Amino acid sequence: MRQTFLLGTFQAEGRDLVLGGDGRADSPGHCAKFGSHTMLELHANVVIDIQLVQSNECGGSYHMEKTGMERFLAHLERQGLAVGTMVTDRHRQIAKWLRETYPHIEHLYDIWHVAKGFSKKLLAASNERECQVLRPWIKSVSNHMYWCAVSTPSGEGAQIVAKWESVVSHVQNVHTGHGDLFQSCIHGRLEGRESHKKWLEPSSKAAVKLETLVCNKTLCKDILKLSGGSQTSAVEGFHSLLIQFAPKMYVFSYTGMLCRILIAALHFNENANRVQGVTKTGEAMYSIKYPKGRKGAAVLRRVLKSPTYVGAGVCLCVCVCVCVSLSLPDSLQVQPLPQVLPITNQDLHKGPEEGCSGPLPFSSGCMCTAWSLCLCVRPSLMCVLLIVRRCSPVYLV
Template structure:
């Protein structure tokens, strides 16, 4: 779900359903907070409306990838056990990174910060390389031994680390405060349950990209009517679906064009992004032909 304004007092909430296999928006539901009593309830209502719309159109939903919203978890667990529910890895890694940062600020625990990036990479690898949730959990739990330079584990599903021999690293010393607190964080029962449900194939980064595009059509610092907001959401979806699978742009030498970004959430680290060809606006011509 996307709120129409920053903070916790949103008036509108838009819920987007996207087919992650072909990167197309298939449904958008707009909910006003006074319909459901309060803004925190909009996400569950939007999910239920969108799921009902898809199934009424004859589509059988076999699996869905979302964030860890508690009410949606409960609904799918109790009311719809026939739908496989997966968690987006980025949302889990974002919360885990914050906890590692908080632990690193404690006294005698600063050395755990050196493992932050490796731990996040390991989380993505556990999700993408595992066939079952149990296998992903065993791979994840092995990190408590790995950071102590122990690479054989008491597990039938993952008895030994998959990496080649490593050079000297900033291994954590067993029985120290940093090591004990770090291991407790890694094998937290709630985190283990989340790791077991990580999506192995598709993530919701495309949905986040679509939410970023909506800012071009409906900025959060401008108030719109219900119909005005709905129309702008539909225009954003038309634009996104037309340009969702654009080809990558190339330089004059024929090599893929790459740009460097310095996102704020990476705290000084950079990321590389392939440039894409310019977007098209054929949907505007279709709308004009329809109207006139």
């Protein structure tokens, strides 16, 4: 129902969709059983579809992402919606299939995926003999890739490549005569730490190695299709959230996996467009983080308002109601649910061992009962109980 509402809203707007998609396997490695393909509308920042594919449906786990994309675009065609731009990673199967099947769709690549792969290759090259001088330039070259895509108007892929290749001359302290499309660097006088980096010597092993990596034909073809606007960072954020609902270290049935990814999608859409929190004096709130991927580097991030759990709370209520309405084995002793009352804010912060202040539906005893019911009757719905301590005040109906 929620998906139908979203698609109807986009249809009423009458615009081409800007989509971002990516696949996720249910387990690490290359032998996953299930693969979910998530599709977001990047301008609205909402999940509009998730396709769950089993590996034996499509001939192997490598083909699951492409199969999910096929099913999603077929569904959009039936709904009469048009796709203008598709932003993905560099999945070769999907790139070839979109180019042949949907040539009218502009297929672009997410910058982060391309920059990450190139940075790994440059890091490996910097470990070679006489190439250690490349290491201080890794972050700068990666940032240059972002600048090339963001600073170039849409549709000017050749200019993006010209800007990208100019970095070979820049690191040798040559800032003019790059080419016809991009003749010279546009930065001013270098100051601070940028002015202290050691320039590469022309024709040195490090300079030749960098030029070989930068001017690689396959990479330049990918640079040509970089997206300067919308990115798939929101898709990666959803996959990070999905780990809380469906960890990769546990095995789930098809129904169990489907329930978990749908509940995660509802929770993501509910909180996707939260505003930034402010202090009592009205100042915007920020925090300093040290992500693992940055290897100790600090990152400044906005502090958003606290998330809500209305969608997940409703699913929890439905789960409990369905479970208690079914017949149970005689060996399972179940106490009747107490009188239904709304959850108070004080009860939301109490642990299972503390219990609740009154005869509430999610008190300690009732929580154990509901958990036992889901384990015995509906294991696939057990995931909704994981958020019991965070659901918003709701009534059991």
